[in-house]
Amino acid sequence: MATTIQKPRGTQDVLPKQIAIWQYIEQQLRETCTRFNYKEIRTPMFEHIELFKRGVGDTTDIVSKEMYDFFDKGNRHIALRPEGTASTVRAYVENKLYGETDIQKLYYLGPMFRYERAQKGRLRQFNQFGIEALGSFDPMIDAEVVALAMDFYQNLGLANIKLVINTLGDLESRLAHRQALVAHFTPVVEELCQDCQSRLEKNPLRILDCKVDAKHPSMATAPKIIDYLNDESRVYFETVLATLTQMEIPYVVDPTLVRGLDYYNHTAFEIMLDDPNFGAQTTLCGGGRYNGLVEQLGGPATPGIGFGLGIERLILALEQQNVTLPITDQLDVYVMGLGANAKTASAKLLNQVRQAGLSGEMDYQGRGMKAMFKAANRVQAKYAIILGEEELANHVCQVKNLVEATQETIALNDVVAYLQANQ
């Protein structure tokens, strides 16, 4: 036997057994978007690497060390997309979607790529669903974006989820906060971890998010963004929270919540699985506002907000919480032909059944009748049709209800009508 080839590290095959779950989830996502009036957009899975450097940010982990990039035959520097927002905004700008209407509500669904060490809930190719609302700077739409995610999870029946929210403020607020952070941490910088020492210059906000230094005394007393918000930013955030409250969506404000991508400002949120037995990757969904990103990518000044959520992590969470999805994997009929002539006739009959819109299967392994019944059970067929030489001669067949274990003789010409009447 030739040596087998394995899938690349951090990738996954979704097998037929699992596919019903995926299709169900995807269908729920699309249905949710329809209700919230978000339209799908499909962008390439690879882009010029520059897009992510400019859009997501050079200093972020995603861009600086997790990019799946290569040079193509035309020597273009290409990267597989690590997230969906940059591509969506690029398409928005490139296709001048801002000219169609003043607000665009978009969603995407597809694989993303990040070159990381794989572990449970973290893959090199994973699937993300995300939405982007472009063109509105209204706290109601921040609430709507959060509400869509929560609505989706709740409809699936996923319990034990926690919405964590924070504001990063606008540019002015962030600058004031940043200065305060630098002033606060500079005296103790030597005591912080290596990463935080470099964060102090590049992005001091991220120090707050550091797990290594979480217990350092300077953390508790660190300046909080809330104290540095200007009036506009504060009122905006308060309105977002008030709207969520009106919508009866519970949330927890976490002043230390900092998202990893450079483009965020104002509202930032995560939805996490609130279960201590779940493993290290508890973030199911993350998002926030990114006013300024559209400009940064060459478009007109346009506010935006969105989120991304991971399908693989969602499935893990559903399994962990023992959520059963309403998925049925049944077949309408299993046709059994006995003898050469009847076998041929059964193929014809099966084809008629299928053309009539019913699902069906037959045996292609030369099995005996007993084995065919077992096969029929395995595919969860509702009916078995037995067609032997004798029935064939009389233009009839036996239709057996496998659930009730009842059986009737039906004329071949009436089989389809009989099955349709007994769905």
Place this chain on the structure above:
RNA sequence: GCGAUUGUGGUGAAGUGGUUAACACAUCUGAUUGUGGUUCAGACAUUCGAGGGUUCGAUUCCCUUCAGUCGCCCCA
């Protein structure tokens, strides 16, 4: 990228430096000739992730590599 750990048939798993690699489930066949999910009998790994080394001999020892899992980092 770093650290730890694991890798035996379709699946879950025992096991040992040496003539036949347990067991269970699944699958297939049969238990008189055309009827299922129970029971019983039988079949099913020239092979122990891959490559190399030590040895008279390795699935068991060593090295390399690939992959999984967990932790760090980060995030979906």
